Amino acid sequence: MSLFDLPLDELRDYRSRSVEPEDFDAFWSETLDEARSHDLDARFELRAGTGLTTVDVYDVTFAGFGGHPVKGWFVLPAGTTEPLPVVVEFIGYGGGRGLAHTHLIWASAGFAHFVMDTRGQGSGWLVGDTPDPVGSAPSYPGFMTRGIEDPHAFYYRRVFTDAVRAVEAARSHPLTDAARTAAIGVSQGGGITLAVGGLIPDLAAIAPDVPFLCDFPRALTVTDRNPYREVGSYLKTHRGRAEQARATLSYFDGVHFAARGRAPALFSTALEDMTCPPSTVFAAFNAYAHQDKAIEVYDFNDHEGGGPFQEAAQLGWLPGKLKA
Numbered sequence: 556m557s558l559f560d561l562p563l564d565e566l567r568d569y570r571s572r573s574v575e576p577e578d579f580d581a582f583w584s585e586t587l588d589e590a591r592s593h594d595l596d597a598r599f600e601l602r603a604g605t606g607l608t609t610v611d612v613y614d615v616t617f618a619g620f621g622g623h624p625v626k627g628w629f630v631l632p633a634g635t636t637e638p639l640p641v642v643v644e645f646i647g648y649g650g651g652r653g654l655a656h657t658h659l660i661w662a663s664a665g666f667a668h669f670v671m672d673t674r675g676q677g678s679g680w681l682v683g684d685t686p687d688p689v690g691s692a693p694s695y696p697g698f699m700t701r702g703i704e705d706p707h708a709f710y711y712r713r714v715f716t717d718a719v720r721a722v723e724a725a726r727s728h729p730l731t732d733a734a735r736t737a738a739i740g741v742s743q744g745g746g747i748t749l750a751v752g753g754l755i756p757d758l759a760a761i762a763p764d765v766p767f768l769c770d771f772p773r774a775l776t777v778t779d780r781n782p783y784r785e786v787g788s789y790l791k792t793h794r795g796r797a798e799q800a801r802a803t804l805s806y807f808d809g810v811h812f813a814a815r816g817r818a819p820a821l822f823s824t825a826l827e828d829m830t831c832p833p834s835t836v837f838a839a840f841n842a843y844a845h846q847d848k849a850i851e852v853y854d855f856n857d858h859e860g861g862g863p864f865q866e867a868a869q870l871g872w873l874p875g876k877l878k879a
Contacts, residue, residue, distance in 0.1 A: 558826055560777065560834045563852065571770040571810045571838035582706065582806055583754060586620075590716045593622030597724035599629055605655050609633050610662045612655040617724035619674070619717035626672040626684040627721060628652055630662040631730060640735035640759070640877035641667040643725050643751075645718055645744035648698070648767060648782055649676055651683015664870060666877070669725035673743070674717060675710070689713060695792075699785040704799055706806040711768070715750040715807070722755055735759050735877040737818075739869065742831060742858065743767045743782075746809050749839060752820065753812030760876035762821045762869050763839070765860040767831050769809035770838035771801065780830050813839040819847035821872050823865050825856035 561569060576582065599613040611634070615627035631639070642661045646652065652672040661668035675698065677683015691708060694700040702708030718738075726733035737760040740748040745766030752761040767782065774783045786804075790797050805811070820843055824836035833852075840850050851868055853861045861868065 559829065560826065560832050563826065566833055566837040568841070569834050569837050570841060571808075571835075572772050573770055573808045573810050573838070574805060575808075575811045575814075576802070576805050579806060579811055586712060586716055587719060587754065590620055590622075590720060593618045595720065595723055595727065597727045599728060602655060607656055607659075610659060611635065615669070615724065617720060619720045620713040621689070623674070623688055623713075624685070625674060625717050625721070626652060627724070628655055628658055628668075628670040629725070629728065630655065630658050630668040630670070632662050632665060635667070635730050638730055638732040639665065639667040640737070641669055641725050641731040641733075642737050642739055642873070643669045643671065643722050645671055645721075645738070645740035645747035645751075646673050646676070646681065647741050648743040649679020650681035651677020651685070653681035657681070660866060660870070664874070667725070667728070667731045669721065671718060671721040674713060687713065693793075695785045695789040697782055697785040699782050700789040700800075703786070703789065703803050704796065706803045709803050709807065711807045715747060715754070718747045718751050719754050722751060722758075732879075735879070737761065737873055737877060739764070741765060741860070749809040749812045749816070750807070752818055753815035756817050758818040760819045760821070760873060761816070762873065763809075764823045764865055764869075765825060765828060765831050765858060766809055766822070766836055766839060768807060769813075769831070770835040771804040771808050773838065774832060774835045777832050777834065778829050782830075809839045810842045813843040816843045816845050816848075818845060819876050820845060820849075821869060822848070822850040823853065823861050823868075824850060825853040825858065825860040827856060828858045828860065830858035
């Protein structure tokens with residue numbers, strides 16, 4: 556694959572044309588207020604029989620959007636007795652929380668680690684355990700067009716709300732230091748991380764890795780890969796609904812959440828990434844409000860991005876942001 560997007564020097568100056576809704580903040584304030592009217596009801600049950608000796612694993616359930624139960628994992632270095640900084644992780648498109656032994660990096664590095672399951676997903680590559688009890692109008696297979704006719708009904712309104720509540724659940728545990736909370740994620744998880752970074756004012760750091768759900772006006776026209784292509788496939792059938800779809804998506808664009816970012820951030824992008832094109836990632840990075848921000852660029856990679864190299868970069872960067 557050759558480079559298909561803007562040259563790197565133009566990417567560093569690129570700005571999105573996504574138009575922020577006038578009621579963006581009110582929409583999200585009302586959404587989170589409604590969610591918080593339900594008891595968080597965060598339950599942590601120690602999981603036995605994992606075969607793991609260096610970590611303690613808890614099976615988590617908490618109340619997300621609409622009070623719906625959302626699953627997660629909470630992983631600690633074995634025998635932890637004092638509060639630790641906590642890394643809250645969100646999962647890529649189609650994946651769920653998976654099995655506990657697949658989440659060892661951050662606890663091995665001395666952090667508490669909270670992994671949120673993604674409602675309705677968990678059948679594409681990592682298994683999930685959280686249903687989405689909310690239906691939608693007709694949609695294209697996948698998640699990108701579920702409820703796309705109305706921002707109040709859109710699928711990611713529920714997911715982003717779940718994610719804010721996941722941070723609150725992680726912070727509620729007595730062995731986490733709420734003042735030292737980071738959010739991370741790859742692809743969809745990176746887009747969710749940006750949303751959380753814009754909705755929670757006091758995170759210590761965020762690390763969106765090749766983030767999805769950014770700069771919808773460009774993403775929907777520059778790539779024909781799913782998941783973005785789901786929207787085009789829906790509009791190919793539902794002629795005349797493009798304006799409404801764009802209006803709905805504007806409430807969920809990572810560019811607008813980035814403009815509210817209040818924590819140091821480490822982004823990444825790959826210049827041959829046709830799933831989350833680099834211009835869409837740079838759109839969010841360039842809009843990101845906090846001055847302490849950096850982006851790792853992987854010149855000859857597709858959507859796998861930096862993979863373990865980016866994990867190494869995060870392991871070198873995050874401890875300095877979460878120090879006492």
